[in-house]
Amino acid sequence: MDMRHDRELDLDPSPGDHPPRRSGLRRSHPRVWLAAVLLAAGSLALLGGLRAPAVTQAQESACVAQLTRTANPKTVTLGDSVTVTTVFKADCARVANPLHVVFALDVSGSMAGKPLTDTVGVLRAWTQDLLADQTTVTRVGLVAFNDAVVKRCGLTKSLALMDACLQNLPAKGGSDLAKGITDALTVLDDGRKGLGATVTPNEVMIVLSDGANNLGCDPVKSAARRAKGQGVLMVTVCVAAGCDAQCMREAASSARYHFDIAQSDAIADMLRKIRAFGNGLRRLTLSEQLTPNLEFVAGSEVPAAVWDPAASRLTWEWAGIPEGPLTVTYLLRPLEVGTTPSGHGSTASFTDLQGQTGTVSAAIETITVLPGGSDPRPAIRSALILERDSLALGQQSAVTATLDMTLPEPPGHTHLVLVADRSGSMSGEPITRLLEGARLMLDRLETIAADDFAAAIVRFNNVSDLLCDLTGDFGKLRGCVDRIAPAEGGTNIALGLQEGHRAMKKDGSWIGGKDLVVFTDGANNAGCDPVLVAARDVKADGVVLHAVCLGGGCDAMCMQMAASSPRHFFNVPLNADLPQVLDSIAQDLLARRGVEAVNLDLTVPAHLRLVPGSFSVAPDTVDDSGAHWRLPRLPYGGLQLTFAVEAVAGGSGALGLSSNLPMLQMSTLNGQTSSKPVDVPVTPTPEPPTATAVIPTATEPAPYASPTATPAGPSPIYLPLMLREAGSNQAVDLVLVIDSSLSMGERLGADGSKFEAAQAAIDTLLQGLDLTRHRVALVATDAAARQLLPLGRDADAIRRSLAQLQLGSGTALDKGLNLATDLLLGEERRAMTRGVILLLSDGRAHEAAPTDAVAAAYRARRLKLEVYTVGLGQEVDAPTLAAIADSPERYQAAPDRDAALRAFQRLAGWMDCPAEGVWGER
Numbered sequence: 001m002d003m004r005h006d007r008e009l010d011l012d013p014s015p016g017d018h019p020p021r022r023s024g025l026r027r028s029h030p031r032v033w034l035a036a037v038l039l040a041a042g043s044l045a046l047l048g049g050l051r052a053p054a055v056t057q058a059q060e061s062a063c064v065a066q067l068t069r070t071a072n073p074k075t076v077t078l079g080d081s082v083t084v085t086t087v088f089k090a091d092c093a094r095v096a097n098p099l100h101v102v103f104a105l106d107v108s109g110s111m112a113g114k115p116l117t118d119t120v121g122v123l124r125a126w127t128q129d130l131l132a133d134q135t136t137v138t139r140v141g142l143v144a145f146n147d148a149v150v151k152r153c154g155l156t157k158s159l160a161l162m163d164a165c166l167q168n169l170p171a172k173g174g175s176d177l178a179k180g181i182t183d184a185l186t187v188l189d190d191g192r193k194g195l196g197a198t199v200t201p202n203e204v205m206i207v208l209s210d211g212a213n214n215l216g217c218d219p220v221k222s223a224a225r226r227a228k229g230q231g232v233l234m235v236t237v238c239v240a241a242g243c244d245a246q247c248m249r250e251a252a253s254s255a256r257y258h259f260d261i262a263q264s265d266a267i268a269d270m271l272r273k274i275r276a277f278g279n280g281l282r283r284l285t286l287s288e289q290l291t292p293n294l295e296f297v298a299g300s301e302v303p304a305a306v307w308d309p310a311a312s313r314l315t316w317e318w319a320g321i322p323e324g325p326l327t328v329t330y331l332l333r334p335l336e337v338g339t340t341p342s343g344h345g346s347t348a349s350f351t352d353l354q355g356q357t358g359t360v361s362a363a364i365e366t367i368t369v370l371p372g373g374s375d376p377r378p379a380i381r382s383a384l385i386l387e388r389d390s391l392a393l394g395q396q397s398a399v400t401a402t403l404d405m406t407l408p409e410p411p412g413h414t415h416l417v418l419v420a421d422r423s424g425s426m427s428g429e430p431i432t433r434l435l436e437g438a439r440l441m442l443d444r445l446e447t448i449a450a451d452d453f454a455a456a457i458v459r460f461n462n463v464s465d466l467l468c469d470l471t472g473d474f475g476k477l478r479g480c481v482d483r484i485a486p487a488e489g490g491t492n493i494a495l496g497l498q499e500g501h502r503a504m505k506k507d508g509s510w511i512g513g514k515d516l517v518v519f520t521d522g523a524n525n526a527g528c529d530p531v532l533v534a535a536r537d538v539k540a541d542g543v544v545l546h547a548v549c550l551g552g553g554c555d556a557m558c559m560q561m562a563a564s565s566p567r568h569f570f571n572v573p574l575n576a577d578l579p580q581v582l583d584s585i586a587q588d589l590l591a592r593r594g595v596e597a598v599n600l601d602l603t604v605p606a607h608l609r610l611v612p613g614s615f616s617v618a619p620d621t622v623d624d625s626g627a628h629w630r631l632p633r634l635p636y637g638g639l640q641l642t643f644a645v646e647a648v649a650g651g652s653g654a655l656g657l658s659s660n661l662p663m664l665q666m667s668t669l670n671g672q673t674s675s676k677p678v679d680v681p682v683t684p685t686p687e688p689p690t691a692t693a694v695i696p697t698a699t700e701p702a703p704y705a706s707p708t709a710t711p712a713g714p715s716p717i718y719l720p721l722m723l724r725e726a727g728s729n730q731a732v733d734l735v736l737v738i739d740s741s742l743s744m745g746e747r748l749g750a751d752g753s754k755f756e757a758a759q760a761a762i763d764t765l766l767q768g769l770d771l772t773r774h775r776v777a778l779v780a781t782d783a784a785a786r787q788l789l790p791l792g793r794d795a796d797a798i799r800r801s802l803a804q805l806q807l808g809s810g811t812a813l814d815k816g817l818n819l820a821t822d823l824l825l826g827e828e829r830r831a832m833t834r835g836v837i838l839l840l841s842d843g844r845a846h847e848a849a850p851t852d853a854v855a856a857a858y859r860a861r862r863l864k865l866e867v868y869t870v871g872l873g874q875e876v877d878a879p880t881l882a883a884i885a886d887s888p889e890r891y892q893a894a895p896d897r898d899a900a901l902r903a904f905q906r907l908a909g910w911m912d913c914p915a916e917g918v919w920g921e922r
Contacts (some may be wrong), residue, residue: 079354081297081300102188175214219576380659399645424490459496546569547563608648610622782808842875
């Protein structure tokens with residue numbers, strides 16, 4: 001079961017947490033552990049304000065466990081939803097887990113003098129801090145390296161031994177970071193010996209360097225992956241300006257664990273939190289038994305759970321987790337009026353690190369359900385309006401499609417707070433781009449905002465400052481934006497969010513939309529936890545939180561978790577098209593609240609065709625049978641699309657429009673509408689002239705003189721025409737590039753995960769390809785790209801390779817495309833073989849700018865290779881994937897499993913029979 005919050009989570013704990021635990025030599029799966037840690041970090045601040053739970057403690061385990069369950073709001077209208085929050089916490093202080101920290105210190109020639117002296121001083125301070133508390137078992141070790149390992153000190157509890165190890169370090173030679181990381185991992189391996197099967201150390205490796213690896217970054221990342229794969233928390237520190245920051249950031253467990261040496265206080269604080277985090281449990285099962293008069297809102301649970309509708313039961317399971325607290329939430333929708341318990345039971349069963357078991361139960365709160373309207377749920381209102389419903393052959397008619405909702409919501413106008421980072425790291429281009437972007441957003445909003453729109457401006461570094469209270473005066477707002485600069489000081493994102501929240505709450509009577517947009521380029525000085533706590537408070541007040549990361553130094557994972565949803569998070573490289581991103585946010589501010597996406601399917605009868613180029617909004621896909629749109633929002637005033645149809649044959653039939661709107665915190669809405677029938681009279685086919693023969697009779701002699709014939713007009717001549725179309729016989733070398741990021745493990749509707757849908761779609765493709773003629777290779781790409789299989793004809797080998805594929809963090813589409821291109825160019829190509837790349841991805845390029853992926857695709861096309869793309873799921877970056885493909889029709893949107901199967905069926909046909917190779921290019 002995939003317990004991840006988000007499609008792009010790194011395999012590392014939140015600040016203040018510790019790495020995955022191991023039992024002996026058997027290691028816990030880091031992804032499962034991570035979800036528990038993220039839940040724990042997000043719920044720390046909740047515990048103080050919750051009621052004392054009713055506890056039933058089992059006798060076997062010495063752990064003291066608590067389970068608290070709340071339902072909010074306590075009074076709802078029939079049709080509204082109730083949020084259930086359950087928090088589990090266990091104190092297992094009897095069991096002690098040691099902390100093992102190893103420093104991997106670069107002592108190459110460039111570190112000579114002040115860089116090495118200052119760094120050693122920092123390491124001494126950290127060591128003293130770590131070893132000062134004798135109540136915990138903490139051991140520290142060191143590996144000093146240049147071209148080789150020059151000093152290696154095993155893990156020790158002695159401050160004197162560690163201090164001696166830090167003396168007389170040389171500074172000479174080159175730099176082999178990979179060797180330093182590998183040897184430091186050996187130090188940690190040695191430290192596990194003799195601990196016993198029930199004692200699991202928390203392990204941290206801190207890599208410090210001032211330069212670049214002699215052999216490039218790939219060996220460094222490979223060594224770091226081995227360490228992270230064993231549950232080691234990787235922290236990287238740049239100690240001078242010449243450091244390869246990008247490589248060090250990729251080697252760290254995530255961007256939040258990459259630091260400059262100037263942030264030594266933040267690193268020390270992180271180490272103290274890891275040391276103090278405590279002990280854990282081996283297993284935990286949480287079960288929520290629901291009542292039949294409360295409907296569970298499918299897909300609302302966080303993290304994902306197993307839902308048994310027959311038993312009305314939700315179940316979560318974790319393995320190898322810390323002691324907590326853990327928080328789960330989900331939504332219920334009342335089905336009848338009255339006072340009712342919010343559930344039937346809530347129980348947690350656990351096994352501690354000693355193998356002893358325990359159970360604990362929570363009290364169940366009651367809720368009151370008041371009568372509402374006849375149908376308080378939203379409903380879709382749509383129409384297809386024809387300019388004319390009777391056409392002759394070749395005639396065209398304009399068509400207008402409209403879509404809106406009857407939605408019991410407050411007015412779509414909004415109050416907006418812009419929260420801008422003006423810390424020192426924003427100096428230069430970042431602050432310039434931020435000011436440019438804020439002005440562009442105001443320009444856009446001024447053209448679409450209603451009279452009651454108001455905005456406020458907040459800036460922050462170490463402190464926060466309200467520059468503009470809520471106002472609808474755009475001139476005043478632009479003046480406040482100009483006051484955001486200069487950039488200076490540290491970064492306290494949490495403080496900025498709190499100040500923005502206060503500004504929003506000043507108008508307590510406001511019932512319209514509430515939005516907060518935070519811009520930042522870095523990581524919070526005090527770690528991610530305070531940011532998530534502040535963000536939770538903002539969102540709990542009904543505010544939609546949009547998070548914008550500027551540049552590669554931003555803690556993208558933290559900000560994505562802070563945002564209201566993945567589509568409210570924007571990762572914007574400084575060289576990206578900032579106006580386009582900000583325009584998208586501005587449109588979202590005044591869109592229909594609660595609508596996550598708009599999916600439209602248009603069907604056209606066979607006697608009509610869609611007129612190319614007539615669409616006011618270009619569809620994502622279009623063919624002879626109709627068109628499909630997937631739009632990110634529904635404007636508050638509704639949606640209107642126009643296009644044209646042309647009569648191509650006689651007949652009668654109507655156009656159809658199916659609408660599908662995924663909603664926040666409720667099930668998907670569906671609608672269907674049809675136009676009037678469009679009549680096209682059938683034109684009768686002219687009959688060929690019939691010649692009448694004059695046959696002389698025996699009783700009437702034939703005349704000797706022929707009469708003068710009356711000349712006839714020209715008659716049509718019917719000639720036979722034979723058209724035969726055959727598929728191309730040209731062989732294809734195909735490279736499948738599969739997005740293997742963690743988000744591919746998320747569920748895709750009711751049919752399993754995105755990755756399972758990808759496997760089924762690829763199987764469909766393989767069944768449709770003639771592998772006696774074609775060859776297929778397999779490439780996977782997450783933070784890095786790797787070849788899984790060379791070009792070959794073994795479909796079963798491809799299926800096996802996909803079944804064994806491990807998902808990882810990151811999405812480097814450009815690396816996957818470049819590797820596929822190199823693979824095709826490196827093979828001995830058969831004469832007249834088509835080289836084809838097929839990319840399947842479910843998200844955005846996170847490791848580089850989208851323009852890099854587009855450039856990689858352009859390189860492939862320039863080398864005479866064909867590029868097709870498929871976007872899987874609801875959160876794809878459709879513009880980028882469409883730009884990567886050779887042409888718009890070579891990008892296929894697949895929002896669900898069935899669409900993915902259809903897309904790969906079409907692609908199999910295109911491989912064998914490309915449209916440009918047949919008559920009419922059909």
